[in-house]
Amino acid sequence: MFPELLNHRAEQVSARLNAAVLATPPHRLRDAMLHAVSGGKRLRAFLVIEGAAMFDVPAAQAVQAAAAVEAIHAYSLVHDDLPAMDDDDLRRGQPTVHVKWDEATAVLVGDGLQSLAFDLLADPAMGPHRADLVASLAKAAGAMVLGQAQDIAAETADTPLTLDQITTLQANKTGALIAWSAEAGARLAGEDPAPLTSYATALGLAFQIADDILDVEGSADKTGKRVGKDAEAGKATFVSLLGLDAAKNRAGELVQQACDALANYGERAESLRAAARFVISRES
Protein backbone atom coordinates (compact mmCIF):
# COMPACT_ATOMS: atom_id res chain seq x y z
CA MET A 1 0.00 0.00 0.00
CA PHE A 2 1.29 3.44 -0.94
CA PRO A 3 0.87 5.20 2.46
CA GLU A 4 2.87 2.46 4.22
CA LEU A 5 5.62 2.59 1.59
CA LEU A 6 5.73 6.39 1.78
CA ASN A 7 6.07 6.15 5.58
CA HIS A 8 8.80 3.55 5.31
CA ARG A 9 10.82 5.69 2.88
CA ALA A 10 10.23 8.74 5.10
CA GLU A 11 11.66 6.86 8.08
CA GLN A 12 14.72 5.78 6.10
CA VAL A 13 15.49 9.27 4.86
CA SER A 14 14.79 10.87 8.24
CA ALA A 15 17.25 8.53 9.92
CA ARG A 16 19.96 9.36 7.35
CA LEU A 17 19.27 13.10 7.56
CA ASN A 18 19.32 13.11 11.37
CA ALA A 19 22.59 11.17 11.38
CA ALA A 20 24.13 13.69 8.96
CA VAL A 21 23.10 16.64 11.13
CA LEU A 22 24.26 14.86 14.30
CA ALA A 23 27.68 14.31 12.70
CA THR A 24 28.27 18.08 12.95
CA PRO A 25 29.58 19.60 16.23
CA PRO A 26 27.01 20.03 19.03
CA HIS A 27 25.64 23.55 19.06
CA ARG A 28 22.40 25.49 19.32
CA LEU A 29 22.58 25.71 15.50
CA ARG A 30 22.58 21.91 15.28
CA ASP A 31 19.48 21.68 17.48
CA ALA A 32 17.72 24.11 15.15
CA MET A 33 18.88 22.15 12.09
CA LEU A 34 17.45 18.95 13.58
CA HIS A 35 14.14 20.73 14.12
CA ALA A 36 14.17 22.02 10.54
CA VAL A 37 14.70 18.59 8.97
CA SER A 38 12.03 16.83 11.01
CA GLY A 39 8.58 15.94 9.71
CA GLY A 40 7.20 16.41 6.24
CA LYS A 41 5.74 13.95 3.76
CA ARG A 42 9.17 13.23 2.23
CA LEU A 43 7.64 13.05 -1.24
CA ARG A 44 10.94 14.09 -2.86
CA ALA A 45 12.76 11.37 -0.94
CA PHE A 46 10.17 8.83 -2.10
CA LEU A 47 10.71 9.80 -5.72
CA VAL A 48 14.48 9.47 -5.34
CA ILE A 49 14.38 6.09 -3.60
CA GLU A 50 11.70 4.49 -5.78
CA GLY A 51 13.21 6.00 -8.94
CA ALA A 52 16.59 4.59 -7.94
CA ALA A 53 15.12 1.14 -7.32
CA MET A 54 14.01 1.07 -10.97
CA PHE A 55 17.67 1.28 -11.98
CA ASP A 56 18.99 -1.12 -9.30
CA VAL A 57 20.96 1.61 -7.54
CA PRO A 58 22.31 0.47 -4.14
CA ALA A 59 19.80 1.42 -1.43
CA ALA A 60 22.35 3.31 0.70
CA GLN A 61 23.16 5.62 -2.21
CA ALA A 62 19.49 6.20 -2.95
CA VAL A 63 18.68 7.05 0.67
CA GLN A 64 21.65 9.43 0.88
CA ALA A 65 20.60 11.23 -2.33
CA ALA A 66 17.09 11.42 -0.89
CA ALA A 67 18.51 12.97 2.29
CA ALA A 68 20.32 15.55 0.17
CA VAL A 69 17.19 16.70 -1.66
CA GLU A 70 15.19 16.77 1.58
CA ALA A 71 17.95 18.95 3.11
CA ILE A 72 17.57 21.39 0.20
CA HIS A 73 13.78 21.31 0.57
CA ALA A 74 14.02 21.89 4.34
CA TYR A 75 16.45 24.81 3.88
CA SER A 76 14.05 26.44 1.39
CA LEU A 77 11.14 26.13 3.83
CA VAL A 78 13.12 27.69 6.69
CA HIS A 79 14.11 30.66 4.52
CA ASP A 80 10.66 31.01 2.89
CA ASP A 81 9.09 31.17 6.35
CA LEU A 82 11.27 34.15 7.42
CA PRO A 83 9.47 37.40 8.31
CA ALA A 84 11.05 39.12 5.26
CA MET A 85 9.66 36.37 3.02
CA ASP A 86 6.30 34.61 3.68
CA ASP A 87 6.38 35.31 7.44
CA ASP A 88 4.96 31.99 8.61
CA ASP A 89 4.98 30.81 12.20
CA LEU A 90 3.73 27.26 11.62
CA ARG A 91 5.37 24.57 9.49
CA ARG A 92 4.78 20.83 9.52
CA GLY A 93 2.62 21.44 12.60
CA GLN A 94 5.54 22.94 14.55
CA PRO A 95 6.73 26.50 15.23
CA THR A 96 9.04 27.71 12.46
CA VAL A 97 12.78 28.06 13.18
CA HIS A 98 12.78 31.86 13.47
CA VAL A 99 9.86 31.64 15.94
CA LYS A 100 11.36 28.88 18.09
CA TRP A 101 14.92 30.30 17.85
CA ASP A 102 15.47 33.62 16.05
CA GLU A 103 15.92 35.04 12.57
CA ALA A 104 19.70 34.86 12.52
CA THR A 105 19.53 31.17 13.46
CA ALA A 106 16.94 30.56 10.73
CA VAL A 107 19.18 32.15 8.10
CA LEU A 108 22.15 30.06 9.25
CA VAL A 109 20.12 26.83 9.51
CA GLY A 110 19.05 27.22 5.89
CA ASP A 111 22.58 28.01 4.77
CA GLY A 112 24.01 25.06 6.67
CA LEU A 113 21.40 22.66 5.29
CA GLN A 114 22.23 23.67 1.74
CA SER A 115 25.93 22.95 2.37
CA LEU A 116 24.99 19.65 4.01
CA ALA A 117 23.00 18.60 0.95
CA PHE A 118 26.02 18.95 -1.33
CA ASP A 119 28.27 17.32 1.24
CA LEU A 120 25.98 14.26 1.30
CA LEU A 121 25.79 14.10 -2.47
CA ALA A 122 29.53 14.52 -3.15
CA ASP A 123 30.47 11.78 -0.66
CA PRO A 124 32.74 9.16 -2.32
CA ALA A 125 30.20 6.52 -1.20
CA MET A 126 27.80 8.02 -3.73
CA GLY A 127 29.67 6.40 -6.59
CA PRO A 128 31.10 7.49 -9.93
CA HIS A 129 28.24 9.81 -11.00
CA ARG A 130 28.12 11.93 -7.87
CA ALA A 131 29.49 15.06 -9.53
CA ASP A 132 26.64 14.90 -12.08
CA LEU A 133 24.16 14.68 -9.22
CA VAL A 134 25.73 17.71 -7.57
CA ALA A 135 25.68 19.75 -10.78
CA SER A 136 22.04 18.94 -11.52
CA LEU A 137 20.91 19.55 -7.93
CA ALA A 138 22.79 22.86 -7.87
CA LYS A 139 20.94 23.92 -11.02
CA ALA A 140 17.59 22.83 -9.56
CA ALA A 141 18.34 24.70 -6.32
CA GLY A 142 19.22 27.81 -8.34
CA ALA A 143 15.93 27.53 -10.26
CA MET A 144 14.06 27.16 -6.96
CA VAL A 145 15.54 30.42 -5.68
CA LEU A 146 14.61 32.20 -8.92
CA GLY A 147 11.06 30.83 -8.62
CA GLN A 148 10.79 32.18 -5.10
CA ALA A 149 12.04 35.59 -6.30
CA GLN A 150 9.47 35.50 -9.13
CA ASP A 151 6.78 34.62 -6.61
CA ILE A 152 7.68 37.57 -4.38
CA ALA A 153 7.85 39.93 -7.38
CA ALA A 154 4.37 38.78 -8.46
CA GLU A 155 2.91 39.85 -5.12
CA THR A 156 3.80 43.49 -5.73
CA ALA A 157 3.27 43.51 -9.51
CA ASP A 158 0.59 45.78 -10.99
CA THR A 159 -1.08 43.01 -12.99
CA PRO A 160 -1.77 39.44 -11.83
CA LEU A 161 0.25 36.65 -13.43
CA THR A 162 -1.06 34.84 -16.50
CA LEU A 163 -1.41 31.07 -16.56
CA ASP A 164 1.82 30.83 -18.59
CA GLN A 165 3.72 32.98 -16.12
CA ILE A 166 2.48 31.08 -13.10
CA THR A 167 3.35 27.79 -14.79
CA THR A 168 6.93 28.99 -15.41
CA LEU A 169 7.19 30.33 -11.87
CA GLN A 170 6.06 27.04 -10.35
CA ALA A 171 8.25 24.99 -12.67
CA ASN A 172 11.15 26.89 -11.08
CA LYS A 173 9.93 27.15 -7.50
CA THR A 174 8.79 23.58 -6.90
CA GLY A 175 9.06 21.76 -10.24
CA ALA A 176 12.85 21.74 -10.58
CA LEU A 177 13.46 19.98 -7.26
CA ILE A 178 10.66 17.46 -7.88
CA ALA A 179 12.09 16.75 -11.33
CA TRP A 180 15.57 16.29 -9.90
CA SER A 181 14.15 13.81 -7.38
CA ALA A 182 12.44 11.73 -10.07
CA GLU A 183 15.57 11.75 -12.25
CA ALA A 184 18.17 11.15 -9.50
CA GLY A 185 18.00 7.35 -9.70
CA ALA A 186 18.76 7.37 -13.41
CA ARG A 187 21.67 9.76 -12.82
CA LEU A 188 23.04 7.60 -9.99
CA ALA A 189 22.97 4.65 -12.38
CA GLY A 190 24.65 6.68 -15.12
CA GLU A 191 21.53 6.31 -17.30
CA ASP A 192 19.88 9.06 -19.33
CA PRO A 193 17.33 10.76 -17.04
CA ALA A 194 15.38 12.23 -19.98
CA PRO A 195 12.62 9.57 -20.08
CA LEU A 196 11.66 10.57 -16.52
CA THR A 197 11.47 14.26 -17.37
CA SER A 198 7.97 14.14 -18.86
CA TYR A 199 6.79 12.27 -15.80
CA ALA A 200 8.47 14.77 -13.49
CA THR A 201 7.24 17.86 -15.33
CA ALA A 202 3.60 16.75 -15.24
CA LEU A 203 3.98 15.61 -11.64
CA GLY A 204 5.52 18.90 -10.50
CA LEU A 205 2.71 20.92 -12.03
CA ALA A 206 0.03 18.63 -10.60
CA PHE A 207 1.72 18.96 -7.22
CA GLN A 208 1.52 22.74 -7.32
CA ILE A 209 -2.09 22.82 -8.48
CA ALA A 210 -2.92 20.45 -5.61
CA ASP A 211 -1.10 22.80 -3.23
CA ASP A 212 -3.21 25.71 -4.44
CA ILE A 213 -6.36 23.60 -3.96
CA LEU A 214 -5.24 22.67 -0.43
CA ASP A 215 -4.72 26.34 0.36
CA VAL A 216 -8.44 26.82 -0.42
CA GLU A 217 -9.93 23.54 0.82
CA GLY A 218 -7.42 22.28 3.36
CA SER A 219 -7.20 22.83 7.10
CA ALA A 220 -4.20 24.11 9.08
CA ASP A 221 -4.74 21.10 11.32
CA LYS A 222 -4.10 18.61 8.53
CA THR A 223 -1.59 20.55 6.41
CA GLY A 224 0.48 21.68 9.41
CA LYS A 225 0.75 25.17 7.95
CA ARG A 226 -1.40 28.26 7.62
CA VAL A 227 -4.07 27.99 4.86
CA GLY A 228 -6.08 30.58 2.93
CA LYS A 229 -2.91 32.64 2.52
CA ASP A 230 -3.13 33.02 -1.26
CA ALA A 231 -6.67 34.44 -1.37
CA GLU A 232 -5.83 36.69 1.57
CA ALA A 233 -2.82 38.05 -0.33
CA GLY A 234 -4.89 38.43 -3.52
CA LYS A 235 -2.37 36.15 -5.24
CA ALA A 236 -2.98 34.64 -8.66
CA THR A 237 -2.97 30.85 -8.30
CA PHE A 238 -4.06 27.95 -10.51
CA VAL A 239 -7.33 27.99 -8.56
CA SER A 240 -7.93 31.74 -8.96
CA LEU A 241 -7.08 31.56 -12.67
CA LEU A 242 -8.88 28.32 -13.59
CA GLY A 243 -11.58 28.03 -10.92
CA LEU A 244 -11.68 25.18 -8.40
CA ASP A 245 -13.34 22.54 -10.59
CA ALA A 246 -11.17 23.17 -13.65
CA ALA A 247 -8.05 23.17 -11.45
CA LYS A 248 -9.03 19.74 -10.09
CA ASN A 249 -9.66 18.44 -13.60
CA ARG A 250 -6.33 19.80 -14.80
CA ALA A 251 -4.47 18.18 -11.91
CA GLY A 252 -6.16 14.87 -12.71
CA GLU A 253 -5.15 15.11 -16.38
CA LEU A 254 -1.56 15.87 -15.42
CA VAL A 255 -1.41 12.83 -13.15
CA GLN A 256 -2.65 10.70 -16.04
CA GLN A 257 0.04 12.23 -18.28
CA ALA A 258 2.68 11.52 -15.64
CA CYS A 259 1.59 7.88 -15.39
CA ASP A 260 1.46 7.48 -19.17
CA ALA A 261 5.02 8.81 -19.46
CA LEU A 262 6.21 5.77 -17.49
CA ALA A 263 4.58 3.22 -19.83
CA ASN A 264 7.89 1.83 -21.07
CA TYR A 265 9.00 0.95 -17.55
CA GLY A 266 6.00 -1.36 -16.98
CA GLU A 267 5.47 -2.76 -13.48
CA ARG A 268 8.77 -1.37 -12.19
CA ALA A 269 7.33 2.15 -12.23
CA GLU A 270 4.23 1.33 -10.17
CA SER A 271 5.53 3.20 -7.11
CA LEU A 272 6.14 6.35 -9.14
CA ARG A 273 2.60 6.09 -10.57
CA ALA A 274 1.22 5.72 -7.05
CA ALA A 275 3.19 8.83 -6.05
CA ALA A 276 1.58 10.76 -8.91
CA ARG A 277 -1.90 9.70 -7.82
CA PHE A 278 -1.00 10.60 -4.24
CA VAL A 279 -0.04 14.21 -4.94
CA ILE A 280 -3.60 15.10 -5.91
CA SER A 281 -5.36 13.03 -3.23
CA ARG A 282 -3.27 14.14 -0.22
CA GLU A 283 -4.73 16.23 2.59
CA SER A 284 -1.40 17.83 3.57
Next chain:
Amino acid sequence: MFPELLNHRAEQVSARLNAAVLATPPHRLRDAMLHAVSGGKRLRAFLVIEGAAMFDVPAAQAVQAAAAVEAIHAYSLVHDDLPAMDDDDLRRGQPTVHVKWDEATAVLVGDGLQSLAFDLLADPAMGPHRADLVASLAKAAGAMVLGQAQDIAAETADTPLTLDQITTLQANKTGALIAWSAEAGARLAGEDPAPLTSYATALGLAFQIADDILDVEGSADKTGKRVGKDAEAGKATFVSLLGLDAAKNRAGELVQQACDALANYGERAESLRAAARFVISRES
Protein backbone atom coordinates in the same frame (compact mmCIF):
# COMPACT_ATOMS: atom_id res chain seq x y z
CA MET B 1 54.83 42.62 -7.97
CA PHE B 2 52.20 41.17 -5.65
CA PRO B 3 49.55 43.93 -5.93
CA GLU B 4 49.56 43.70 -9.74
CA LEU B 5 49.31 39.90 -9.65
CA LEU B 6 46.48 40.08 -7.09
CA ASN B 7 44.64 42.54 -9.35
CA HIS B 8 45.16 40.34 -12.38
CA ARG B 9 43.79 37.28 -10.58
CA ALA B 10 40.88 39.39 -9.26
CA GLU B 11 40.00 40.43 -12.82
CA GLN B 12 40.11 36.84 -14.04
CA VAL B 13 37.85 35.54 -11.30
CA SER B 14 35.47 38.50 -11.54
CA ALA B 15 35.00 37.88 -15.26
CA ARG B 16 34.24 34.19 -14.64
CA LEU B 17 31.89 34.95 -11.77
CA ASN B 18 30.00 37.62 -13.73
CA ALA B 19 29.65 35.26 -16.69
CA ALA B 20 28.25 32.56 -14.41
CA VAL B 21 25.67 34.93 -12.91
CA LEU B 22 24.78 36.30 -16.35
CA ALA B 23 24.15 32.75 -17.58
CA THR B 24 21.07 32.66 -15.29
CA PRO B 25 17.74 34.12 -16.52
CA PRO B 26 17.43 37.93 -16.42
CA HIS B 27 15.66 39.02 -13.26
CA ARG B 28 15.89 41.56 -10.44
CA LEU B 29 17.47 38.72 -8.44
CA ARG B 30 20.24 38.44 -11.02
CA ASP B 31 20.97 42.18 -10.81
CA ALA B 32 21.32 41.83 -7.05
CA MET B 33 23.55 38.76 -7.44
CA LEU B 34 25.84 40.71 -9.79
CA HIS B 35 26.06 43.48 -7.20
CA ALA B 36 26.87 40.95 -4.48
CA VAL B 37 29.75 39.34 -6.37
CA SER B 38 31.41 42.61 -7.39
CA GLY B 39 34.47 44.06 -5.70
CA GLY B 40 36.54 42.59 -2.92
CA LYS B 41 40.22 41.73 -2.70
CA ARG B 42 39.66 38.23 -4.09
CA LEU B 43 42.27 36.83 -1.74
CA ARG B 44 40.60 33.42 -1.74
CA ALA B 45 40.63 33.41 -5.54
CA PHE B 46 44.32 34.31 -5.51
CA LEU B 47 45.11 31.38 -3.22
CA VAL B 48 43.18 28.99 -5.47
CA ILE B 49 44.77 30.18 -8.72
CA GLU B 50 48.34 30.45 -7.46
CA GLY B 51 48.02 27.22 -5.51
CA ALA B 52 46.74 25.49 -8.64
CA ALA B 53 49.64 26.86 -10.71
CA MET B 54 52.05 25.02 -8.36
CA PHE B 55 50.46 21.75 -9.46
CA ASP B 56 50.16 22.63 -13.17
CA VAL B 57 46.35 22.61 -13.06
CA PRO B 58 44.78 24.05 -16.27
CA ALA B 59 44.14 27.77 -15.76
CA ALA B 60 40.45 27.57 -16.74
CA GLN B 61 39.81 25.00 -14.00
CA ALA B 62 41.69 27.07 -11.44
CA VAL B 63 39.76 30.24 -12.29
CA GLN B 64 36.45 28.39 -12.12
CA ALA B 65 37.29 26.90 -8.71
CA ALA B 66 38.29 30.41 -7.62
CA ALA B 67 34.92 31.73 -8.82
CA ALA B 68 33.19 29.03 -6.77
CA VAL B 69 34.90 29.98 -3.51
CA GLU B 70 34.33 33.69 -4.14
CA ALA B 71 30.63 32.91 -4.70
CA ILE B 72 30.52 31.20 -1.30
CA HIS B 73 32.38 34.11 0.29
CA ALA B 74 30.02 36.64 -1.33
CA TYR B 75 26.95 34.70 -0.19
CA SER B 76 28.26 34.68 3.38
CA LEU B 77 28.82 38.44 3.34
CA VAL B 78 25.30 39.14 2.03
CA HIS B 79 23.75 37.00 4.77
CA ASP B 80 26.11 38.28 7.51
CA ASP B 81 25.14 41.85 6.63
CA LEU B 82 21.40 41.19 7.16
CA PRO B 83 19.64 43.19 9.89
CA ALA B 84 19.07 39.99 11.89
CA MET B 85 22.81 39.27 11.76
CA ASP B 86 25.50 42.01 11.79
CA ASP B 87 23.15 44.68 10.35
CA ASP B 88 25.66 46.37 8.05
CA ASP B 89 24.74 48.88 5.39
CA LEU B 90 28.15 49.21 3.74
CA ARG B 91 30.20 46.45 2.12
CA ARG B 92 33.10 46.77 -0.28
CA GLY B 93 32.34 50.50 -0.37
CA GLN B 94 28.82 49.89 -1.69
CA PRO B 95 25.38 49.65 -0.07
CA THR B 96 24.64 46.11 1.08
CA VAL B 97 22.09 44.02 -0.85
CA HIS B 98 19.29 44.36 1.73
CA VAL B 99 19.78 48.15 1.70
CA LYS B 100 19.88 48.53 -2.09
CA TRP B 101 17.14 45.92 -2.67
CA ASP B 102 15.40 44.37 0.34
CA GLU B 103 15.84 41.63 2.92
CA ALA B 104 14.01 38.94 0.97
CA THR B 105 16.24 39.59 -2.02
CA ALA B 106 19.33 39.45 0.17
CA VAL B 107 18.31 36.05 1.57
CA LEU B 108 17.68 34.72 -1.94
CA VAL B 109 20.87 36.22 -3.39
CA GLY B 110 22.91 34.41 -0.76
CA ASP B 111 21.02 31.17 -1.33
CA GLY B 112 21.44 31.42 -5.09
CA LEU B 113 25.15 32.18 -4.84
CA GLN B 114 25.72 29.10 -2.70
CA SER B 115 23.98 26.94 -5.33
CA LEU B 116 25.99 28.64 -8.06
CA ALA B 117 29.26 27.82 -6.30
CA PHE B 118 28.52 24.09 -6.34
CA ASP B 119 27.24 24.29 -9.90
CA LEU B 120 30.57 25.83 -10.99
CA LEU B 121 32.60 23.27 -9.09
CA ALA B 122 30.68 20.18 -10.25
CA ASP B 123 30.90 21.21 -13.93
CA PRO B 124 32.35 18.34 -16.03
CA ALA B 125 35.00 20.83 -17.27
CA MET B 126 36.43 20.75 -13.74
CA GLY B 127 37.99 17.36 -14.32
CA PRO B 128 38.05 14.01 -12.55
CA HIS B 129 38.47 15.32 -8.99
CA ARG B 130 35.53 17.72 -9.00
CA ALA B 131 33.41 15.68 -6.59
CA ASP B 132 36.24 15.87 -4.02
CA LEU B 133 36.33 19.64 -4.45
CA VAL B 134 32.57 19.81 -3.90
CA ALA B 135 32.71 17.63 -0.78
CA SER B 136 35.56 19.62 0.77
CA LEU B 137 33.99 23.00 -0.07
CA ALA B 138 30.64 21.84 1.34
CA LYS B 139 32.39 20.92 4.60
CA ALA B 140 34.20 24.28 4.70
CA ALA B 141 30.93 26.12 4.02
CA GLY B 142 29.26 24.17 6.83
CA ALA B 143 32.12 25.10 9.19
CA MET B 144 31.76 28.75 8.15
CA VAL B 145 28.08 28.74 9.12
CA LEU B 146 28.89 27.15 12.48
CA GLY B 147 31.58 29.79 13.05
CA GLN B 148 29.07 32.54 12.36
CA ALA B 149 26.60 30.94 14.80
CA GLN B 150 29.38 30.70 17.42
CA ASP B 151 30.19 34.36 16.82
CA ILE B 152 26.57 35.42 17.34
CA ALA B 153 26.28 33.25 20.47
CA ALA B 154 29.44 34.87 21.86
CA GLU B 155 27.86 38.32 21.65
CA THR B 156 25.13 37.39 24.11
CA ALA B 157 27.21 35.07 26.33
CA ASP B 158 27.75 35.98 29.98
CA THR B 159 31.53 35.64 29.83
CA PRO B 160 33.84 36.81 27.02
CA LEU B 161 35.50 34.15 24.87
CA THR B 162 38.94 32.83 25.77
CA LEU B 163 41.80 32.89 23.28
CA ASP B 164 41.26 29.17 22.58
CA GLN B 165 37.55 29.67 21.95
CA ILE B 166 38.08 32.62 19.65
CA THR B 167 40.74 30.69 17.75
CA THR B 168 38.31 27.79 17.19
CA LEU B 169 35.52 30.18 16.22
CA GLN B 170 37.69 31.93 13.64
CA ALA B 171 39.10 28.68 12.31
CA ASN B 172 35.48 27.85 11.46
CA LYS B 173 34.21 31.27 10.43
CA THR B 174 37.03 32.36 8.11
CA GLY B 175 39.77 29.74 8.38
CA ALA B 176 37.96 26.84 6.72
CA LEU B 177 37.27 28.71 3.48
CA ILE B 178 40.81 30.13 3.34
CA ALA B 179 42.23 26.67 3.91
CA TRP B 180 40.02 25.22 1.17
CA SER B 181 41.30 27.92 -1.18
CA ALA B 182 44.94 27.14 -0.48
CA GLU B 183 44.34 23.40 -0.85
CA ALA B 184 42.08 23.49 -3.93
CA GLY B 185 44.93 23.34 -6.45
CA ALA B 186 46.31 20.18 -4.90
CA ARG B 187 42.83 18.64 -4.91
CA LEU B 188 42.26 19.60 -8.55
CA ALA B 189 45.52 17.86 -9.40
CA GLY B 190 44.52 14.80 -7.37
CA GLU B 191 47.46 15.41 -5.02
CA ASP B 192 47.37 15.23 -1.22
CA PRO B 193 46.43 18.71 0.04
CA ALA B 194 47.83 18.03 3.52
CA PRO B 195 51.21 19.81 3.02
CA LEU B 196 49.30 23.04 2.37
CA THR B 197 47.21 22.69 5.52
CA SER B 198 49.87 24.09 7.90
CA TYR B 199 50.30 27.05 5.56
CA ALA B 200 46.55 27.60 5.35
CA THR B 201 45.93 27.25 9.08
CA ALA B 202 48.58 29.82 9.99
CA LEU B 203 47.43 32.08 7.17
CA GLY B 204 43.78 31.95 8.19
CA LEU B 205 44.55 32.87 11.78
CA ALA B 206 46.89 35.70 10.71
CA PHE B 207 44.13 36.94 8.40
CA GLN B 208 41.63 37.15 11.24
CA ILE B 209 44.04 38.85 13.63
CA ALA B 210 44.75 41.39 10.88
CA ASP B 211 40.98 41.88 10.47
CA ASP B 212 40.65 42.60 14.17
CA ILE B 213 43.55 45.07 13.95
CA LEU B 214 41.90 46.77 10.94
CA ASP B 215 38.68 47.12 12.91
CA VAL B 216 40.68 49.18 15.43
CA GLU B 217 43.19 50.99 13.19
CA GLY B 218 41.51 51.00 9.77
CA SER B 219 39.19 53.52 8.15
CA ALA B 220 35.77 52.88 6.61
CA ASP B 221 37.09 54.74 3.58
CA LYS B 222 39.85 52.21 2.93
CA THR B 223 38.19 49.02 4.20
CA GLY B 224 34.87 49.75 2.47
CA LYS B 225 32.97 48.62 5.56
CA ARG B 226 32.09 50.00 8.97
CA VAL B 227 35.02 49.90 11.46
CA GLY B 228 35.19 50.03 15.26
CA LYS B 229 32.29 47.58 15.43
CA ASP B 230 33.96 45.06 17.73
CA ALA B 231 34.88 47.50 20.49
CA GLU B 232 31.44 49.11 20.20
CA ALA B 233 29.82 45.71 20.68
CA GLY B 234 32.18 44.88 23.56
CA LYS B 235 33.28 41.81 21.62
CA ALA B 236 36.31 39.75 22.57
CA THR B 237 38.79 39.85 19.68
CA PHE B 238 42.46 38.96 19.29
CA VAL B 239 43.21 42.65 19.89
CA SER B 240 41.08 42.91 23.05
CA LEU B 241 42.55 39.67 24.40
CA LEU B 242 46.22 40.15 23.44
CA GLY B 243 46.54 43.93 23.14
CA LEU B 244 47.37 45.69 19.88
CA ASP B 245 51.16 45.20 19.92
CA ALA B 246 51.06 41.54 20.89
CA ALA B 247 48.36 40.94 18.27
CA LYS B 248 50.61 42.45 15.59
CA ASN B 249 53.55 40.33 16.76
CA ARG B 250 51.43 37.19 16.76
CA ALA B 251 50.19 37.91 13.21
CA GLY B 252 53.80 38.39 12.08
CA GLU B 253 54.86 35.08 13.65
CA LEU B 254 51.97 33.29 11.95
CA VAL B 255 52.93 34.69 8.56
CA GLN B 256 56.47 33.42 9.12
CA GLN B 257 55.08 29.99 10.05
CA ALA B 258 52.91 30.01 6.93
CA CYS B 259 55.92 30.81 4.72
CA ASP B 260 58.09 28.20 6.43
CA ALA B 261 55.43 25.56 5.81
CA LEU B 262 56.00 26.02 2.07
CA ALA B 263 59.75 25.40 2.23
CA ASN B 264 59.60 22.15 0.28
CA TYR B 265 57.93 23.84 -2.68
CA GLY B 266 60.84 26.27 -3.15
CA GLU B 267 60.41 29.08 -5.67
CA ARG B 268 57.10 27.75 -6.95
CA ALA B 269 55.40 28.83 -3.72
CA GLU B 270 56.60 32.45 -3.86
CA SER B 271 53.12 33.80 -4.72
CA LEU B 272 51.58 32.03 -1.73
CA ARG B 273 54.30 33.48 0.50
CA ALA B 274 53.59 36.95 -0.88
CA ALA B 275 49.90 36.39 -0.14
CA ALA B 276 50.75 35.54 3.47
CA ARG B 277 52.81 38.73 3.84
CA PHE B 278 49.97 40.68 2.25
CA VAL B 279 47.28 39.62 4.70
CA ILE B 280 49.00 41.46 7.57
CA SER B 281 50.07 44.54 5.57
CA ARG B 282 46.75 45.24 3.81
CA GLU B 283 44.72 48.35 4.58
CA SER B 284 41.39 46.77 3.62
